[in-house]
Amino acid sequence: MILCWVEPGPSGWEETTRGCLTMARGLAGRLGARLVAFTVGAQPDPVGLDELGRLGVEHVHVCAPDDPAYLPAAWGRWLAEAAGSGRACAVLVPGTDRGHEVLAHAAVRLGVAMVANVTEIGLDESGQPRRITRARWAGSVLEESVLPAGPTLASTAPHAVVATEVAVAGTPTVRVHPGAVDPADARVRLVEHIPPASTGVSLATARVVVGGGRGVGDPEGFVVLEQLASLLGGALGVSRAVTSAGWRPHTEQVGQTGTKIAPDLYIACGISGAIQHMAGCRSAKRILAINTDPAAPILAQASHAVVADVHQVVPALVEEITRRRANGGPDRPR
Amino acid sequence: MEIAVCVKRVPAPGGTVTLSEDEKSLDARNLGFTIGPHEECAIEEATRLAGIHGGRVTVLTVGPDEALEQLRAAMSFGADRGVHVRTEDGELGPVATATALAVAIRDTEWDGGGPDLVLLGNEAPDSADYQVGIRLAHVLDLPCLTGLKSLQVDDAAITGRREAAGGWDVFAAPRPAVVTVREGLNTPRYPSLPGRLRAKKRPVQTRTAVPDPVDAQLIRLRVVQIPRTQAELLATGPDLAGELADLLETWGVLA
Ligand SMILES: Cc1cc2nc3c(=O)[nH]c(=O)nc-3n(C[C@H](O)[C@H](O)[C@H](O)COP(=O)(O)OP(=O)(O)OC[C@H]3O[C@@H](n4cnc5c(N)ncnc54)[C@H](O)[C@@H]3O)c2cc1C
Numbered sequence: 001m002i003l004c005w006v007e008p009g010p011s012g013w014e015e016t017t018r019g020c021l022t023m024a025r026g027l028a029g030r031l032g033a034r035l036v037a038f039t040v041g042a043q044p045d046p047v048g049l050d051e052l053g054r055l056g057v058e059h060v061h062v063c064a065p066d067d068p069a070y071l072p073a074a075w076g077r078w079l080a081e082a083a084g085s086g087r088a089c090a091v092l093v094p095g096t097d098r099g100h101e102v103l104a105h106a107a108v109r110l111g112v113a114m115v116a117n118v119t120e121i122g123l124d125e126s127g128q129p130r131r132i133t134r135a136r137w138a139g140s141v142l143e144e145s146v147l148p149a150g151p152t153l154a155s156t157a158p159h160a161v162v163a164t165e166v167a168v169a170g171t172p173t174v175r176v177h178p179g180a181v182d183p184a185d186a187r188v189r190l191v192e193h194i195p196p197a198s199t200g201v202s203l204a205t206a207r208v209v210v211g212g213g214r215g216v217g218d219p220e221g222f223v224v225l226e227q228l229a230s231l232l233g234g235a236l237g238v239s240r241a242v243t244s245a246g247w248r249p250h251t252e253q254v255g256q257t258g259t260k261i262a263p264d265l266y267i268a269c270g271i272s273g274a275i276q277h278m279a280g281c282r283s284a285k286r287i288l289a290i291n292t293d294p295a296a297p298i299l300a301q302a303s304h305a306v307v308a309d310v311h312q313v314v315p316a317l318v319e320e321i322t323r324r325r326a327n328g329g330p331d332r333p334r
Numbered sequence: 335m336e337i338a339v340c341v342k343r344v345p346a347p348g349g350t351v352t353l354s355e356d357e358k359s360l361d362a363r364n365l366g367f368t369i370g371p372h373e374e375c376a377i378e379e380a381t382r383l384a385g386i387h388g389g390r391v392t393v394l395t396v397g398p399d400e401a402l403e404q405l406r407a408a409m410s411f412g413a414d415r416g417v418h419v420r421t422e423d424g425e426l427g428p429v430a431t432a433t434a435l436a437v438a439i440r441d442t443e444w445d446g447g448g449p450d451l452v453l454l455g456n457e458a459p460d461s462a463d464y465q466v467g468i469r470l471a472h473v474l475d476l477p478c479l480t481g482l483k484s485l486q487v488d489d490a491a492i493t494g495r496r497e498a499a500g501g502w503d504v505f506a507a508p509r510p511a512v513v514t515v516r517e518g519l520n521t522p523r524y525p526s527l528p529g530r531l532r533a534k535k536r537p538v539q540t541r542t543a544v545p546d547p548v549d550a551q552l553i554r555l556r557v558v559q560i561p562r563t564q565a566e567l568l569a570t571g572p573d574l575a576g577e578l579a580d581l582l583e584t585w586g587v588l589a
Binding site: 070100104107111115117137139142143144147188189190192193194197202234240243244250257258275278286300302303304307308313316319 | 348349353460469498501508550557
């Protein structure tokens with residue numbers, strides 16, 4: 001069987017889980033194996049169960065401890081036990097914080113390798129799912145490797161597979177198993193969840209992001225970028241050069257070690273376009289780059305570019321938009 | 335307080351990456367090398383905590399001879415001593431790396447017998463295996479907190495926050511523990527000149543690491559070809575602002 005840890009989202013299953021199940025289903029099809037979902041806590045409700053069925057899940061293994069609170073090491077142990085008792089040839093998780101954490105604990109219990117950010121799983125000469133392709137450098141480089149032994153423990157890279165559903169879906173069977181907690185596994189506890197602060201436009205979900213890099217020059221230079229962002233109902237994002245200099249807080253950093261954004265429009269001002277920065281904004285529908293250097297790498301990845309000084313372009317644009325708004329101008333037809 | 339920090343030497347590519355001839359690593363000829371941002375924050379946090387609680391910071395790395403450069407860099411940020419676990423034939427996998435770190439930590443002298451806190455980056459910027467901290471914790475039989483962007487350490491316990499769905503999950507564990515951190519935890523300071531001079535004199539212990547047969551065998555790397563859009567170049571005439579505003583309007587972001 002192929003075992004897949006599934007993570008609930010605010011409504012339905014997380015998109016990363018849906019992608020992970022889609023990859024797992026493809027693999028199960030090639031191997032003639034059953035696709036089994038693994039979850040801790042309550043049984044999925046009928047809607048959640050139907051969705052799993054549409055994603056190709058045939059059976060759900062529910063682990064039901066007395067306390068369903070998240071316990072990373074215990075969840076990993078239970079996942080490993082389910083893999084062992086079901087003789088899973090592969091265990092897949094979505095590449096999220098909890099997915100990685102649970103799988104790493106399971107890998108230790110099973111005494112096998114774990115491969116993260118997997119984009120493709122192929123079969124080796126003996127027909128086992130051990131030929132791995134995975135993302136390195138935040139998706140800039142792919143690594144091909146082969147696992148020496150099974151089961152294959154893999155986290156799937158977010159967006160590696162677009163989730164699809166099956167044409168004819170059945171309802172998965174469900175079995176509830178007890179979950180006993182070993183005291184050593186209870187040393188790390190989740191003590192509190194703090195919900196998102198609901199003020200302002202969040203960088204991760206903004207439709208428009210105005211980005212500023214070293215080319216903005218100094219902390220004061222960001223005032224006009226913030227004005228532009230607020231005129232467009234968007235958020236300000238910055239490069240690491242800017243946060244390292246202490247000009248702006250790290251919460252505004254876009255990139256590999258910052259926030260990943262996917263706006264309709266990203267206006268990148270004075271940003272060179274290093275791979276680690278682009279790793280965070282690759283999903284933007286349009287990139288408008290404003291840069292004095294016609295050879296800056298960002299120009300090769302932008303959809304539109306202005307080769308000019310950000311200190312001239314941005315204030316002029318802010319003025320123009322403000323003027324049009326004041327006139328009830330053409331940008332406000334409604 | 336005894337604090338261990340584990341760091342990795344990684345290349346620092348800019349706008350493009352190219353591979354070495356055997357396609358097993360990045361072409362490093364024109365690259366600088368660095369410590370990843372998560373680990374810079376780990377070092378900063380370690381020296382900050384040592385400043386508050388008193389104690390010693392030990393930095394460990396598993397890597398080639400050249401990784402001594404990153405150990406010295408960590409010491410110029412304030413680490414007191416270093417352990418260099420040398421690798422011979424290229425990069426080690428996560429199982430071998432965790433084992434090498436665990437053995438090095440066990441064989442090192444600590445006041446009180448072992449470190450109170452072992453800090454790592456949540457994932458290395460290049461390999462991003464997301465597991466070395468957890469594997470290390472299991473070998474040392476310590477609890478492991480991962481992905482933290484804030485950290486409080488008192489005599490008995492460690493608490494910290496990890497981002498979760500736009501909010502935060504708060505985790506707690508008893509001391510000692512292994513903790514993996516992310517950039518944003520703090521703002522690392524630049525090393526001072528005296529710091530850099532001191533770093534040259536601090537002690538470094540050297541050991542050797544071996545591959546582990548459990549790790550995946552690397553076949554080759556491939557560079558992801560990003561579809562190169564030919565950016566539409568906008569003329570920079572006197573009415574550039576008007577043209578840009580028109581474009582924003584066409585794209586539906588001005589309304
Ligand atoms: C492991 C690792 C992780 C990293 N993670 C991230 C990350 O998450 N996010 C991130 O951003 N970076 C990250 N980096 C850093 C990254 O490699 C770059 O150093 C950084 O993105 C550069 O920022 P920048 O483009 O603002 O600065 P620079 O590269 O210095 O570019 C400045 C640009 O501004 C232009 N410019 C200058 N003056 C003007 C002007 N007046 N008007 C218009 N243009 C002007 C220049 O032509 C240049 O293109 C990471 C690096 C490493 C090694």
